[in-house]
Amino acid sequence: MKFFIDTANLDQIREAQALGVLDGVTTNPSLMAKEGITGRNNILKHYVDICDIVEGDVSAEVISTDFEGMIKEGEELVDLHEQIVVKVPMIKDGVKALKYFSDKGIRTNCTLVFSVGQALLAAKAGATYVSPFIGRLDDISTDGLNLIAEIRHVYDNYAFETQILAASVRHTMHVIDCAKLGADVMTGPLSSIEGLLKHPLTDIGLAKFLADYKKGN
Numbered sequence: 001m002k003f004f005i006d007t008a009n010l011d012q013i014r015e016a017q018a019l020g021v022l023d024g025v026t027t028n029p030s031l032m033a034k035e036g037i038t039g040r041n042n043i044l045k046h047y048v049d050i051c052d053i054v055e056g057d058v059s060a061e062v063i064s065t066d067f068e069g070m071i072k073e074g075e076e077l078v079d080l081h082e083q084i085v086v087k088v089p090m091i092k093d094g095v096k097a098l099k100y101f102s103d104k105g106i107r108t109n110c111t112l113v114f115s116v117g118q119a120l121l122a123a124k125a126g127a128t129y130v131s132p133f134i135g136r137l138d139d140i141s142t143d144g145l146n147l148i149a150e151i152r153h154v155y156d157n158y159a160f161e162t163q164i165l166a167a168s169v170r171h172t173m174h175v176i177d178c179a180k181l182g183a184d185v186m187t188g189p190l191s192s193i194e195g196l197l198k199h200p201l202t203d204i205g206l207a208k209f210l211a212d213y214k215k216g217n
Contacts, residue, residue: 102126
């Protein structure tokens with residue numbers, strides 16, 4: 001499973017990259033605003049800054065909701081850097097844009113997916129990635145992980161090449177469960193990745209090893 005970090009914070013991206021397990025980055029207008037990145041030119045520059053840190057795919061989101069606007073923005077985004085993947089919302093014109101970009105050989109990430117039907121449409125339209133938002137489903141008492149399992153089943157039935165990118169990951173168990181269910185990618189905060197490092201027996205064992213070493217010196 002690929003590990004993406006969902007942020008616009010350059011320091012966190014550098015930290016995840018230094019860990020040696022980072023495969024890409026996802027971000028969105030809300031995450032940009034959280035870091036104080038506003039204005040079209042500043043946002044575009046920030047995407048390039050992110051691409052300069054990581055080696056993998058960087059999802060850059062269009063903000064238009066009409067077909068023509070999405071195409072114009074998407075083509076502008078892919079011209080920024082070869083690592084850019086155009087992030088398109090799951091709406092009617094978004095599906096049309098996915099097909100357009102796919103025919104042009106432009107990689108895409110279909111975002112704001114909350115059902116198997118939406119994921120099926122995205123795959124049919126040729127999306128590179130589909131992003132089911134599991135955390136937001138959990139927030140409304142719906143099993144987000146079950147959606148990952150259902151999409152995996154449907155995609156395997158028809159050998160779709162679209163990758164399942166589990167989004168809105170909130171914590172470490174989400175990461176583990178998505179891996180068990182066969183998600184191709186997960187994207188979440190740095191804490192969800194670093195949480196995989198932690199186990200009390202590791203801490204206890206290391207402390208004992210160090211204590212025993214000191215006894216002999």
